[in-house]
Amino acid sequence: MLSNNDGCIVSRTDEAKAIGVGMAAPFYQNKDIIEQHDIAVFSSNYHLYGDMSWRVMETLRMLMPPGAVEVYSVDEAFLDMSHIPAAQLQQKALEIKNTVEMWTGIKVSIGVAPTKVLSKVANRLAKKHKEATNCVLLLDTPNKLKKALEQTPIGDVWGVGSRYAYKLLNHHGISNAWQLQQMPEAWAKQHLGGVVGLRLIKELNGEPCIEMKDPLEKKKMIATTRMFGIPVFDLQPLKEAVATYTARAAEKLRRQYSAASYIDVFVVTNERKEQAYTYNPQSNHRYVSLPNPTSITGELIKYAVPLVEQLYRKGPKYLKAGVMLGGIVPDSSLQGNLFVPPQSNKQRLLMSAIDNINFSMRDDVLKYATSGTTRNWKMRQEMRSKRYTTRWDELYEIG
DNA sequence: TCTGGGGTCCTAGGACCC
DNA sequence: TCTGGGGTCCTAGGACCC
Numbered sequence: 001m002l003s004n005n006d007g008c009i010v011s012r013t014d015e016a017k018a019i020g021v022g023m024a025a026p027f028y029q030n031k032d033i034i035e036q037h038d039i040a041v042f043s044s045n046y047h048l049y050g051d052m053s054w055r056v057m058e059t060l061r062m063l064m065p066p067g068a069v070e071v072y073s074v075d076e077a078f079l080d081m082s083h084i085p086a087a088q089l090q091q092k093a094l095e096i097k098n099t100v101e102m103w104t105g106i107k108v109s110i111g112v113a114p115t116k117v118l119s120k121v122a123n124r125l126a127k128k129h130k131e132a133t134n135c136v137l138l139l140d141t142p143n144k145l146k147k148a149l150e151q152t153p154i155g156d157v158w159g160v161g162s163r164y165a166y167k168l169l170n171h172h173g174i175s176n177a178w179q180l181q182q183m184p185e186a187w188a189k190q191h192l193g194g195v196v197g198l199r200l201i202k203e204l205n206g207e208p209c210i211e212m213k214d215p216l217e218k219k220k221m222i223a224t225t226r227m228f229g230i231p232v233f234d235l236q237p238l239k240e241a242v243a244t245y246t247a248r249a250a251e252k253l254r255r256q257y258s259a260a261s262y263i264d265v266f267v268v269t270n271e272r273k274e275q276a277y278t279y280n281p282q283s284n285h286r287y288v289s290l291p292n293p294t295s296i297t298g299e300l301i302k303y304a305v306p307l308v309e310q311l312y313r314k315g316p317k318y319l320k321a322g323v324m325l326g327g328i329v330p331d332s333s334l335q336g337n338l339f340v341p342p343q344s345n346k347q348r349l350l351m352s353a354i355d356n357i358n359f360s361m362r363d364d365v366l367k368y369a370t371s372g373t374t375r376n377w378k379m380r381q382e383m384r385s386k387r388y389t390t391r392w393d394e395l396y397e398i399g
Numbered sequence: 400t401c402t403g404g405g406g407t408c409c410t411a412g413g414a415c416c417c
Numbered sequence: 418t419c420t421g422g423g424g425t426c427c428t429a430g431g432a433c434c435c
Contacts, residue, residue, distance in 0.1 A: 005419095007421055008421060024421095026419070026420040027419080075417080076417075158415095164415085193414060224422085226422080404435105406434080406435090407433085413429105414425100416423100416425075417424090
């Protein structure tokens with residue numbers, strides 16, 4: 001499966017992994033091997049994945065007490081199982097796994113352990129040894145834990161990225177999670193980013209330090225950024241793109257009942273340096289503080305477009321643009337705000353109406369003229385599967 | 400010649416995650 | 418010719434305050 005714009009490979013079946021299709025590798029570099037083995041390729045399809053993800057998460061929420069499910073990403077969740085007696089954990093995990101598969105068709109694997117970091121270790125092994133574990137693995141004895149940690153390469157530990165993995169291996173001779181777990185806390189604090197490293201060591205030792213997150217927490221930053229489907233050289237399409245992204249970001253803002261206090265616009269160019277044709281992205285950004293926090297699309301566009309005008313120079317090829325909203329505060333216009341002109345309060349109602357229409361009909365049925373009408377810079381999704389579960393006209397058909 | 404201590408807030412940048 | 422998008426947390430350092 002590919003990232004946006006059909007750029008990178010971001011997920012692979014076990015079979016594709018075995019053949020040697022690289023992770024996060026550029027798609028075009030793997031075209032030969034993909035054609036050779038007739039591997040199926042799919043563009044990103046957020047409607048389908050988002051909907052299936054929601055079905056899986058709903059299933060989990062139905063099987064657990066309120067507040068015990070933390071959705072961590074589109075395909076991952078943490079479950080607080082502290083209310084379940086130790087002797088029943090295995091059975092409960094199996095029940096969850098089977099129910100999810102029965103109700104959604106999605107196969108999941110489950111790792112059970114005292115901390116989040118350890119449950120990720122367990123989950124990875126459950127998935128890796130499907131036959132032996134039946135996709136469920138408990139780390140409930142010191143022995144099992146030691147074995148599991150020994151089998152976990154350092155770079156596969158949650159919280160150890162490529163930088164730390166390199167450093168740990170080459171400067172400290174640490175190659176697996178067990179060796180890391182043995183290191184003193186003071187050492188971790190010094191070499192692995194301060195309190196972050198300290199937490200990691202504690203979690204590896206079974207002491208929970210990473211809390212379950214409240215699902216009602218609001219985002220502190222909201223961004224919409226895209227690569228262009230085709231190279232862009234002119235100001236006009238750049239302005240259209242930034243207006244479009246601003247509208248999307250504003251939608252996300254309103255969905256969590258927030259307003260933004262500043263807006264940051266950036267563009268990425270491929271400056272050709274001395275060696276022609278090399279990929280050499282350069283990012284430039286500019287931001288402005290808003291006189292009043294707002295969630296009104298038109299207001300935000302009014303501030304965003306001048307920023308892109310300031311950033312634009314004729315010449316370079318533009319690969320990408322983006323909008324970031326920050327200084328997120330509760331949206332006071334929701335209750336009707338005495339301190340802004342009545343016009344703004346009406347605007348907020350208009351926004352709600354537009355959001356409802358765009359949500360129930362189809363994305364972007366209603367949009368701002370600044371966003372452009374042809375929009376041929378939009379991203380490529382040439383191999384997108386159908387949106388089976390969210391579009392009537394793309395329903396699965398049985399012959 | 401000498402130049403405090405303690406605190407807050409903000410931004411930039413680096414690391415990480417999926 | 419072609420390399421994603423959207424986040425989080427932490428630290429350092431500067432500006433400013435009394």
